[in-house]
Amino acid sequence: MLTIRTPQPLSHCRALSANPDVIRDFFGKLGAIFGRLNLLSKPMQIYNCDESGISIVHRPGRVVTKLGRRTVYSLTSAEKGRTHTVVACVSATGFVLPPLMVYPRKRPVPDNFKEGAVPNTSFHTSENGWINSNIFLEWLKFFVANIPPTRPVLLIQDGHISHVSIEAIEFARANHIHLLCLPSHTTHILQPLDVGVFKSFKANFNKACSNYMAKYPGSVVTNDKLAALVADAWPHSFTTHNILSGFKKCGLFPFNPSAVDDRRLAPSKPFCVPQESTEDDNESLPSSPIFTEEQEKLYTRRFEEGFDIRDPNYEAWIRINHPFKSLSVTSGDSISNISAPLSSTSAPTPSLSVPLLSMEVPIMSASTPVLSTSASLLSISNSSNSAESALDKILVLPEASMKKPKRRGINSKTVYLNDVLEEMKQQKHEKEVQAAEREE
Known part of the structure; x- marks a missing residue:
């Protein structure tokens, strides 16, 4: 019915x-x-x-009125x-x-x-x-x-x-x-x-x-x-x-x-269907990128904040201005394999890349508890007394949205905050250094 x-x-x-x-x-x-x-x-x-x-x-709730009465008011x-x-x-x-x-x-x-x-x-x-x-x-x-x-x-x-x-x-x-x-x-x-x-x-x-x-x-x-x-x-x-x-x-x-x-x-469901592409990512980049002053300011701010979406023009700007800052995790030991048992039966989510500050993939064993996610991970080099917590030191970076995201927090998958403190301090220090260099 x-x-x-x-x-x-x-x-x-x-x-x-x-x-x-x-x-x-x-x-x-x-x-x-x-x-x-x-x-x-x-x-x-x-x-x-x-x-x-x-x-x-406030928003008034429902009221009782005569049948057929079209307009009903309630004071706010x-x-x-x-x-x-x-x-x-x-x-x-x-x-x-x-x-x-x-x-x-x-x-x-x-x-x-x-x-x-x-x-x-x-x-x-x-x-x-x-x-x-x-x-x-x-x-x-x-x-x-x-x-x-x-x-x-x-x-x-x-x-x-x-x-x-x-x-x-x-x-x-x-x-x-x-x-x-x-x-x-x-x-x-x-x-x-x-x-x-x-x-x-x-x-x-x-x-x-x-x-x-x-x-x-x-x-x-x-x-x-x-x-x-x-x-x-x-x-x-x-x-x-x-x-x-x-x-x-x-x-x-x-x-x-x-x-x-x-x-x-x-x-x-419409977003979980993998998109097939016969075109190499590099081919979609502008062959001769020319950036306006407004774009330069926009891309600089995006890069510093680290909250951004994948964009061909932005990738080209990154490769020109920051050639050592990769937009995707490309380690020899793919981190996506870490959570493969959790996602092997479902359609993969579209891959979204973000800028990384530094990348060190921790050594992992079969007995190690994994608290990281399968996409956009950042290794944390924080000291710890237990070997068990060494693998937990992973910060999940922001995922992309369709529009330019506002900096509202950790716009990402699950984040275990107790293990990301040292990396947050490092990021804050690097931003302060960059700000001081711009002022000079």
């Missing part, structure tokens, strides 16, 4: 990224991490954190509102940390804004109301202070740039917190908070705003009422049932890679 439904929008990036190879690769690494940290039966040490944007201009506080961020964190046992709220203002949050808030809520401000690296570092300290002392702890999060600062990773390592970034554009499938909690939270928050305006006619939702309205919606959304359901549907706990419904990966 067929019916007409209004579909939920799914961006091109999500359809491209949420494919069987990426999901299988993620679960392969997650299983290795669980085994290495002995967390398969310890849900109290597995956490997921994420941010959700809210506004004083304004035409447009600024974004406020709520940072939430839950464990695989259903434990909920108090929220952290970020307001779009320069001055500290006044005391009257905190009235009626969820107990122990942490308040911060930023210019645009979004989380940044400094706030995330403060949240990590807040996280350590509010969880049980048992270690190690695995914190699963997205790869937003605010989550991957050197200071945050150093603090996490010092407190035995293992940071794992989800593959980009897959949070609607792999993020427990997105799957099981945030939809309910948004609905309950909008309902709380509508109830407030109905209870106090002529009043509007203002910044000083926001924390109390979040507190109204919080216990109805962050329930043990919703949290456990989110972890279970994502297959994170209990660990179950087959929990992800194949139908949710169906939109990626």
Whole structure:
């Protein structure tokens, strides 16, 4: 039987990224991490954190009206509102940390804004109301202070740039917190908070705003009422049932890679078909490349940031200006073989290349746990006391998108952040040196 439904929008990036190879690769690494940290039966040490944007201009819910009435109105506080961020964190046992709220203002949050808030809520401000690296570092300290002392702890999060600062990773390592970034554009499938909690939270928050305006006619939702309205919606959304359901549907706990419904990966099928090409890559490059001043600036910025897409003109520029910087991994021991057992039964994902800073493929054995991905890997030469962790020192570089990507964080496959600290420091130092050379 067929019916007409209004579909939920799914961006091109999500359809491209949420494919069987990426999901299988993620679960392969997650299983290795669980085994290495002995967390398969310890849900109290597995956490997921994420941010959700809210506004004083809520979205009204459904209302009851007369049959045949075409236009129905519901009051809101304004035409447009600024974004406020709520940072939430839950464990695989259903434990909920108090929220952290970020307001779009320069001055500290006044005391009257905190009235009626969820107990122990942490308040911060930023210019645009979004989380940044400094706030995330403060949240990590807040996280350590509010969880049980048992270690190690695995914190699963997205790869937003605010989550991957050197200071945050150093603090996490010092407190035995293992940071794992989800593959980009897959949070609607792999993020427990997105799957099981945030939809309910948004609905309950909008309902709380509508109830407030109905209870106090002529009043509007203002910044000083926001924390109390979040507190109204919080216990109805962050329930043990919703949290456990989110972890279970994502297959994170209990660990179950087959929990992800194949139908949710169906939109990626058009992108999983390998494209045959009879033309050599070099033949597609311009024979006599001439770059405008605008292109020179663009390609220079792309090269320095390292977040880019494969482009014939850009490749030609790289070969002319940086002949020793290869756009693809071409070691004698192909890294794609590392995860072959995880992806041998599915169609390969289109190969996407990125600029690399330095490449050293670590020596591997059959007994070594592999936490790396099959595409775009960067070796890390970080010292370690155990030989087992030597193979984990691999940074996943960004994958390509169809448009010029914004620098928003680790736009890549799964990244185990605790093992990439030294390489991030090296990259930061090289950028500082390059900036100093340009100034001279």
